[in-house]
Amino acid sequence: MQSLVYDLPMSRRTALHGPRCPITFALDIFGDKWSLIILRDMVFKGKRHYREFLASAEKISTNILASRLKRLEAEGLISKARDTKNQSKFVYSLTGKGEALLPVMLELIRWSAKYDPQTGISDNIVNGAPAQLLERLDEDRDALIEEILRG
Amino acid sequence: MQSLVYDLPMSRRTALHGPRCPITFALDIFGDKWSLIILRDMVFKGKRHYREFLASAEKISTNILASRLKRLEAEGLISKARDTKNQSKFVYSLTGKGEALLPVMLELIRWSAKYDPQTGISDNIVNGAPAQLLERLDEDRDALIEEILRG
């Protein structure tokens, strides 16, 4: 049975129940294998076009990408518009709700940096969290977040 | 084809590649529909036994629970031991690596509290994040974390 709201048949665990667990609420929206990868590409790599997402190292397939973009848009984490410079292209942008996930991603990065022996060897902010980012996360968190979002 | 490391056939996206993305590293370990639910139950609800996890509101099925516990143990996020008070039971406990995910969960809670209209109506720390928790998260974060883990 397809969902009426999304194109995905994903069942929502929290649909008709009373007070909802916030963890479950969040996982139901972006707690799959791909959504956070897409959001990471937008936040840290500035990706905005369909082809760019397809090109990520994790090799998301086109049907899954389309369905995830649709869901993220339906959930209000991203928005979709025609590219003003090229009317045949679309531009995907983060909404405030999507940007508000940056703190979650930063904590994920901090955790991985601590426990992944392969993390921390690259300058790239995503491929290996640099020591510099982690320092600023401790000392200057709000400014760091602002900088990532506006930079 | 089954993985040699876990009982799960899940393919690791980052297996043989160079500098690894910390987001991908984290998602490969617990970025599925259930792992964070189990960890939430341990952190916030103090669950330690198999039957307790099975009883969660999200209705995880027993084979999935078994496979997730095995993976979380293999990844060093939890440990498994006989219950000293009842040798027929096992006790699952968080390791430091597992406890270190609490900040991630707290940011998830903060995000959901902000964007889920149904969150924030319960006293329960998990079923609806209370305003009090969110306040302390802003003002007294380290002590809050310590309190949750030791309380």
Add this chain to the structure above:
DNA sequence: GCTCAGTGCTTGCAAAATGCAATCGCTAGT
């Protein structure tokens, strides 16, 4: 020491989600 209930977990099979390759509809450019 046999039965029995509780606990953790495995197995078999159906259903759902994902991965992959091919193709399609739209827009712009020529």
Add this chain to the structure above:
DNA sequence: ACTAGCGATTGCATTTTGCAAGCACTGAGC
């Protein structure tokens, strides 16, 4: 009108999940 680039959709194989049944081990009662 033809062509190329872009954002998808479609069909089908594979992988993962969901569900129900049952199995192995432990400890308690008799």
